[in-house]
Amino acid sequence: MRSLHPASIAVRSLSRSLNTGFMFFVVGVVVSPGGNGIDLLSIFGLVAVGIVVGIVYEFAYYKRFRYDLTDDTFDVTSGVLARRDRELPLGRVQNVDIRQNVLGRVLGIAAVHVETAGGGQTEVSLEYVAEDEAHRLRRQLRSGASRGDSDADDLEAGDRTAVSDPGTADDELLFEIEPRELVILSVFTIDPGASLLGGIALSFASGFDPATLLPGDRIGWLPGPETGLFVLVWGLLLFLLAAWVVSAVLTFTRYYGFRLTRADDELYYERGLLQRYSGTIPLEKVQTLTISRSVPFRWFGYAALSVETAGYAPGQSDSRGTESAIPLADADRVTELARAIEPFGPVDLESPPRRARERYAIRYLLVVAAGVGIAALVARYTGALGRWYLLAALAVLVPPAAHLKWTSRGYQVDDRYFLTRTGVWRRTTKVVPYYRVQAVLHQATIFQRRRSLASVTADTASSASLLGRAATAHDIDAERGLELQADLEERLQERLRARKRQRTVGQRFREADDGDPSDEGPSPESDDER
Amino acid sequence: MERLTPRVRVVWLALALVRAAIFGGIVVGAAIGLTRTDLWASAPDVLVPAAAAIAVVLAVLRLVVAWLRYGVWRFELRDDDLYIERGVFTRVRTVVPYVRVQHVDSRRSPLERTTGLATVVVYTAGSRSSDVAIPGLTPARADALQESLRGLAIESEGEDAV
Numbered sequence: 138m139r140s141l142h143p144a145s146i147a148v149r150s151l152s153r154s155l156n157t158g159f160m161f162f163v164v165g166v167v168v169s170p171g172g173n174g175i176d177l178l179s180i181f182g183l184v185a186v187g188i189v190v191g192i193v194y195e196f197a198y199y200k201r202f203r204y205d206l207t208d209d210t211f212d213v214t215s216g217v218l219a220r221r222d223r224e225l226p227l228g229r230v231q232n233v234d235i236r237q238n239v240l241g242r243v244l245g246i247a248a249v250h251v252e253t254a255g256g257g258q259t260e261v262s263l264e265y266v267a268e269d270e271a272h273r274l275r276r277q278l279r280s281g282a283s284r285g286d287s288d289a290d291d292l293e294a295g296d297r298t299a300v301s302d303p304g305t306a307d308d309e310l311l312f313e314i315e316p317r318e319l320v321i322l323s324v325f326t327i328d329p330g331a332s333l334l335g336g337i338a339l340s341f342a343s344g345f346d347p348a349t350l351l352p353g354d355r356i357g358w359l360p361g362p363e364t365g366l367f368v369l370v371w372g373l374l375l376f377l378l379a380a381w382v383v384s385a386v387l388t389f390t391r392y393y394g395f396r397l398t399r400a401d402d403e404l405y406y407e408r409g410l411l412q413r414y415s416g417t418i419p420l421e422k423v424q425t426l427t428i429s430r431s432v433p434f435r436w437f438g439y440a441a442l443s444v445e446t447a448g449y450a451p452g453q454s455d456s457r458g459t460e461s462a463i464p465l466a467d468a469d470r471v472t473e474l475a476r477a478i479e480p481f482g483p484v485d486l487e488s489p490p491r492r493a494r495e496r497y498a499i500r501y502l503l504v505v506a507a508g509v510g511i512a513a514l515v516a517r518y519t520g521a522l523g524r525w526y527l528l529a530a531l532a533v534l535v536p537p538a539a540h541l542k543w544t545s546r547g548y549q550v551d552d553r554y555f556l557t558r559t560g561v562w563r564r565t566t567k568v569v570p571y572y573r574v575q576a577v578l579h580q581a582t583i584f585q586r587r588r589s590l591a592s593v594t595a596d597t598a599s600s601a602s603l604l605g606r607a608a609t610a611h612d613i614d615a616e617r618g619l620e621l622q623a624d625l626e627e628r629l630q631e632r633l634r635a636r637k638r639q640r641t642v643g644q645r646f647r648e649a650d651d652g653d654p655s656d657e658g659p660s661p662e663s664d665d666e667r
Numbered sequence: 668m669e670r671l672t673p674r675v676r677v678v679w680l681a682l683a684l685v686r687a688a689i690f691g692g693i694v695v696g697a698a699i700g701l702t703r704t705d706l707w708a709s710a711p712d713v714l715v716p717a718a719a720a721i722a723v724v725l726a727v728l729r730l731v732v733a734w735l736r737y738g739v740w741r742f743e744l745r746d747d748d749l750y751i752e753r754g755v756f757t758r759v760r761t762v763v764p765y766v767r768v769q770h771v772d773s774r775r776s777p778l779e780r781t782t783g784l785a786t787v788v789v790y791t792a793g794s795r796s797s798d799v800a801i802p803g804l805t806p807a808r809a810d811a812l813q814e815s816l817r818g819l820a821i822e823s824e825g826e827d828a829v
Contacts, residue, residue, distance in 0.1 A: 575767045575793030579760040586758065596793035619760070626762050630747055633766060 138203040138214075144244045145265040146192075146199045151240075154191035161187030204263060206277055211251065213261050225261060227281030229253045231446060234416035235271045242413060247271040251278060279403060279417055311404070311474060312463050314395040318439070322465040323389040325433040327380075331387055335380030392464050397474075404444070404462060404478075418462060422446045424597045425608065426475050426568040430468065435564065440468040442475055445597075481554040481568050486547030492588045493546075493612035498539035505531045548593075548610030548621075553632065555595050555625060557608045567608035571625065572632040573597045579622045581615060591618035595625055668741045668752075675740075675803025677782050679733035687729050691722030732756075742801055744815065747823070749789060751799060763799055767791045768820035773809045774800075785809035789816060 165180035194217060203214045211225040232252040241247055246265040253260045266274070314322075393410035407415040425445045434440065442463040462478075463471055475481075505528070512525035541561050549556040555574070558566045574595045581591040594609040610621065698718035701707045732755050741752040749763045772788040779785060785806045789799040804812060 574764075575791045576764070576799070577762045579762075580754075580757055582757045596791075598792035622760065622762055626748060626764060629764060630766070 138205045139270075140204075141199055141202050141263065142246045142265055142267045142270070143199070144246050146195050148240055148244065148246065148265060149198065150192040150195035153195050154188035157187035157191040158184045159187075204261075206274065206281075209281065211261070211278060211281075213263075223261065225251065225253065227278065230278050230281070231419060231422060232417055233275045233278050234414070235275060236415075237268070237409075237413040239411050241265060247413075249274055275415075275417065279419070280401075308398050308400045308405075310396065310398050311477070312395075312397040312466060312470075314392060314464065314466075318465045319389065319392060319395075321434065321437060321439065322392060323385040326384060326388040328384040328387050331380050331384030334387075335378075335383040336376060338383060339376060339379045395464060397462060399477075406462070418444050418446065420478060423478060424569075424573050426479055427565055428471055428475055428568070429560075429563055429565040431563045434465060438468055439465050440471040441465055442471045444478065475568065479554065479568055479570060481556065482551050484549065484556060484566070486549045486556065486558055487613075488547050489543065489610075489612040490590070490614050491543075493590055494539050494543035496584065496588055496590065496612065497542045498535055501535040501538050502532060505529065505535065546611050548613065550621065550624060550628075555608060557595075557610050559609070559611055569595050569597055569608045570632070571628040572636060574625060574629045577622045577625045579618050581618075585612065586615070589615040591615040593618045593621050593625075668743050671737060671740050671801075671803035672784060672805055672808075673737065674782055675784060676734060676737045678778055678784060678803065679736055680730060681778060683729040683733040684726070687722070687726030691719075691726060694718045694722050737803075740803070744812075744819070749799070749816065751801065761799060763789060763791060765816070765819040765823040767793070768816060771813045771816045771820070773813045775806070787812050787816070 161183040162180060165183040197217045198215075201215060201217055201220070205212045209227055211227060211230070213221075213223045213225070215221055215223075230251060230253060234250045234252070235247050236250065237247040245268045247268050248265050249263040249271045251261040251263075263271075263274070390410040390412075392408055395408040396406065398405045402420045404418040404420060405415065406418070407413065423444055423446060427443045427445065428440055429443070430440045444462045463474060466474075472484075508531065509526065509528045512528050516523070516525040538561075545559060545561045545564055547558045553571060555569045555571060556566060557569075558564065575598055576596045578594040578596060579591055580594065585591055590612045591614075592609050592611045593613065594607050596607055610618075613621065695715065695718045698715045702714055735755045736753070739753055739755055739758070743750045747764055747766075749761075749765070749768075751759075751761045751763075753759055753761075769790045769792055772790070774786045774788055775784070776786075779802075783806065784802070785804050785808075786800050786802045787804060787809050789801070791799070801812070
């Protein structure tokens with residue numbers, strides 16, 4: 138049995154006492170005696186109590202925490218008040234992530250998070266162990282895991298390696314972010330969290346008085362009513378600027394030094410400037426590949442690749458975008474890397490029928506009409522808008538927009554994969570292996586039925602499609618959609634049968650010349666039974 | 668193709684009525700509140716009747732949809748998969764291969780118990796179709812369906828199912 142790194146008491150109690158200290162501070166403020174003002178002494182006393190409680194708790198936590206890696210399980214005993222013994226079968230381990238913040242890097246310690254399928258949260262967190270111990274654990278946990286289900290998947294992994302890298306399988310560098318890519322990524326990524334941070338930073342910079350940020354002396358000459366508008370625009374500009382800078386800095390530190398390597402049957406990524414993140418993406422658990430080409434990056438010829446595994450997107454609770462296998466790279470390279478993971482054939486998508494384009498045109502026209510209608514109402518009742526009918530000129534944009542939407546959509550029934558593409562601004566191509574399809578949905582709204590169109594969705598177990606972005610062939614012919622639905626299911630069954638056959642054949646083959654006793658495959662006993 | 672028990676319309680209509688009543692209560696209540704207080708000084712006289720009219724129209728729409736839903740709903744246990752067709756506005760045809768079935772629940776809400784109906788819910792690991800529910804079954808049919816789905820799922824014997 139091993140215990141955590143001793144330094145973890147210090148680090149954990151630091152963050153713990155910050156929490157408990159703050160909690161007791163709040164408690165102190167609330168309960169401080171004397172309705173008039175706050176008793177500083179009692180507050181400080183409570184905060185000190187909070188800090189001491191935090192330290193004592195963390196010391197006990199350290200004392201109680203034990204973990205052990207056996208041949209086929211990972212055992213963890215933990216808990217101060219409620220004690221918990223866990224045994225994790227190694228075959229069920231999905232991902233192993235290592236996280237290191239600045240303090241951790243100074244002290245040479247790291248947090249290890251072990252994920253299993255199912256369950257919304259991290260199964261086991263080791264906070265913290267020594268850096269090299271973390272890497273040792275990751276390696277052993279993952280190798281144990283792949284040994285555990287080798288009979289299920291190693292054939293698939295085998296023919297994958299044959300396609301991609303016939304040579305060495307050990308830690309091959311697949312991708313490393315280049316400075317130029319990192320800069321472009323940072324400059325053009327909009328982080329939603331950053332807008333909040335930007336606002337906070339702005340209010341700090343102004344000393345909590347937004348008025349100081351406004352160039353009051355320079356707008357004095359403006360006539361009355363325009364000043365308000367100007368101030369508003371100015372404030373908005375400042376806010377956007379702050380959000381943009383914060384967002385760029387955040388993205389830069391997040392993806393700094395991004396590296397993707399491949400060891401045997403898993404991808405391993407490392408990234409981060411201040412906080413180091415690293416983790417594994419097991420290839421045999423890949424559900425869907427997504428290649429996305431968003432607008433500013435598309436102009437530079439870049440694309441991004443993300444890999445979804447079952448029930449788990451690395452960094453669900455953490456920062457977004459962590460699951461991306463490649464945050465940004467040359468489009469051709471991304472496709473090549475995607476093919477190394479799932480060897481899909483040449484992309485030759487089938488477009489939706491032309492009447493889908495008419496549908497988009499009518500939809501956009503309705504939007505424009507609604508806009509004009511609202512403008513007319515506003516003009517009528519408030520008199521704020523003079524020439525509201527000029528808005529109708531937007532209708533000129535409708536045909537090109539409809540056409541763009543139409544061209545951006547498509548689908549393909551490949552030999553082993555179902556490919557779909559959609560999105561004008563963020564063009565995403567999804568690659569779904571047939572044997573990962575969970576259910577096939579054929580949907581037709583009342584408007585689609587008028588034109589006998591339908592959308593066919595291949596549902597997978599990937600967690601990312603919770604955001605409503607499952608692989609969908611939009612607006613295809615309704616009849617063709619039904620065929621596609623039947624076809625997808627047929628191919629799913631066929632692939633499953635093929636995989637099962639491969640598996641049993643592989644098992645027999647291995648049993649036939651099983652010489653290596655360390656192999657976790659079928660044991661000699663089962664050989665005899667047959 | 669199997670249809671649901673016609674009695675399911677009672678459940679749907681009751682639900683639609685309750686929802687329409689709640690919505691109507693909120694809308695009409697808000698309209699009355701606006702006219703009686705000073706919040707909106709020059710509130711037009713038609714506000715309350717208009718709100719009531721909207722509520723009634725929506726309620727009728729809901730009831731019609733609930734009635735029509737029965738005509739659309741169909742399901743079938745096919746050789747390799749469960750096939751479901753449903754949806755008044757958006758027609759959805761779902762195919763769930765038995766290999767992918769994780770577990771099967773049968774469920775009876777209070778309303779269903781009073782009408783003597785049951786719902787069977789089929790779960791897959793998929794993120795969108797994880798709640799394939801077949802409502803409006805007689806309890807006996809629900810049990811039989813659950814049993815046969817379970818049998819078919821075991822028979823098809825998938826690997827990891829994800």
